[in-house]
Amino acid sequence: QVWSREQRYTALEQVPAATLGELRALVAASPWRQGYHIQPPTGLLNDPNGFCFWRGQYHLFYQWFPLGPVHGLKYWRHTVSADLVTWQDAGIGIAPDSMYDSHGAYSGSTWPLEDELLLVYTGNHRSPDWQRMPYQLAAHWDGQRLRKDAPFLSGPPAGYTEHVRDPKIWEEGGEFFIILGAQREDETGAALILRSPDAQRWTLDGELHTRLNDFGYMWECPDYFALDGMDVVLLCPQGLPSEGEARRNIYQSGYLLGQLDKTNWHFEHGEFAELDGGFDFYAPQTTLGEHGERILVGWMGLPDMTYPTDTHGWAHCLTLPRVLSVEGGRLRQRPVPALECLRGAEVGLGGDAGERFELRLQPDAGPFVLDLRVSEDGAHFTRLSFDGEWLSFDRSQSGELPELDKPGLDAGKGGQVRRIPVSAVRELRAFSDTSSLEIFVNDGEAVLSGRIFPPPHSTGLRWSGGGTAQLWRLNTPA
Ligand code: FRU
The missing domain is CATH 2.60.120.560 (Exo-inulinase; domain 1)
Structure with missing residues (x-):
């Protein structure tokens, strides 16, 4: 089935109940529905988003196109768990219902504030002639209602293309920071750093300076955290060639370990290492768990692939959560x-x-x-x-x-x-x-x-x- 642009950008509420019912029946008949992994009720799941522990529960959202196994108008779908094993579907987390996210509520993250959960994400907007305009957006969730703010960053900063997305937020020393995926005007990938005193007014601090100046054409879904005395940056570079047995998936997802100077964002780091040696792994996101452990969840899938469940009206799932540690100069990942x-x-x-x-x-x-x-x-x-x-x-x-x-x-x-x-x-x-x-x-x-x-x-x-x-x-x- 070829999906037209119009079909891909149809909002869920425009679809007749009978059509959704047929889609649900098609999905339910699939012999490949998972038993204990997070999977979409219908349609396509991609990146994990907004992973956090808040008010005694884990919240994990994912990129979701409800209507079929293709990339189209993305929502955040919300799931909740007390133990990282039993997940309750909690419905739509973010709907692409504003001018700024009119063509997709793209990937982002959350931070638990005192009485609300702060969501930061990329609004994908397209003009009538299909020019992309990325907005970096914040929204507030009080447990019941979602309130969206005006963008805190509109369009690409000078020197970057329309590919600026996937904010990952953290708090440190009374300040807030965001690491953001970007593409330079010379079509190389990079990560940007934003800073804020209050998680409302954000200023661009500059680029994360790494040794990887020409390392793929776009870095998606970056993440940053400190772990076991090291600084860790996760990134998903697109456009790396294969290297023998390595980098054989279409896009890579890996990490850099080193020491990050947060006064000038110079990162002294080792080699880029892939996080997963298998076939289907991309766009992971981490959070701090209930006991201060660093937990990672990835998308068990990749863009630009077809999967056998496509004909069953759904695609992809998330990986099992993994606990991270740094041992012997490498990341270790153990199942929770x-x-x-x-x-x-x-x-x-x-x-x-x-x-x-x-x-x-x-x-x-x-x-x-x-x-x-x-x-x-x-x-x-x-x-x-x-x-x-x-x-x-x-x-x-x-x-x-x-x-x-x-x-x-x-x-x-x-x-x-x-x-x-x-x-x-x-x-x-x-x-x-x-x-x-x-x-x-x-x-x-x-x-x-x-x-x-x-x-x-x-x-x-x-x-x-x-x-x-x-x-x-x-x-x-x-
Ligand atoms: C990665 C990605 C992100 C983007 C999202 C859109 O898989 O392309 O960069 O925010 O998916 O669904």
Whole structure:
């Protein structure tokens, strides 16, 4: 189905109830609906937005186009959780109903103030001749009503193009800061810093100065936080070529570790490292958790791809939340401990764990092959294998497949195998949901995430090596 511009920019309230009912029925019939991941009720989910802990609960919003599996008029959809595992859908968070966000309430973040939640986001406006105008917007949520302010930054600052978006806010030393994704007029990506004494009047402090002056054509969804004595910047550069086994997804999502001088925004940092070694990961956002831990959630999907659920009227989900730490000069990512409450019956490796399970495996030293989600006839499976140097995640036989939907990319982009260098695999912790796998390697040293679309009843498991293993069925939260 080809979506016209008019269809993509239709507001939800203009759609007849019967049409929405048909869409919901189409989605409900999809065999690939997830059990314990955040997914859109209908249509397309992309970036996590506004992740925070406020008044005793986690709030997590996401970019949402309700009407189908394409990028169109974006809303923020709101979900709430007490424990980061059971999420309650809370309806529309931001509707694109003002002049400033008329063509989409794009990505942004939140900050808990005394008696309200402050939302900052990018309003995507287009003129009748389709010229884009980005507005940086604030809105206030008192738990019941949303009040939108006039823009605090209108259009691109001098020296930048229309691609200025995705404000991530934080407070520090009695001041507020925003890191903002941008494209310079020479079409290189950058991040800008804004500063405010009161989270109302914002001034542009300048660019974040990194060593990456020519690193892709646009940086989307930047994030900044201090962790374990280091400064961490997350960014999603678009336009990086593949490099051997690395950077094979269409766009990258990674981090820089170092020391940031906040008087002049000079960042002394190490190499750009990808956050996830799998297929489907982009635009992550972090927040401080209830106990001061740094928690990350990503979009388990990417732009400019087609996915097998497209024909079912929906696309994508969010990743499981991960707790971050800096260890040995690298970021570690571990699944949030609360996920253990999903565990149901423990079945042996030979038992049938169903589609939704957690596998914890300590393989003996040396090579192995592990096939997950094996179909009844044995023909479909997703293979994790280790050859002593490389850990491979091969979904080429897993069933129906996502595909790149953008011409002109280098030959290293795409494909259905991802490999990361690993000297030894001491532990694998795999979370399987109906249509995804997230593999945590060596207690969070690396993570590989991927959507898979196997035939129904693909619940088999094949393991060639020795070692110890535990396998739990996972429940679907109520
Ligand atoms: C990243 C992104 C953001 C933008 C949003 C629009 O996936 O392109 O830069 O704000 O998605 O949905």
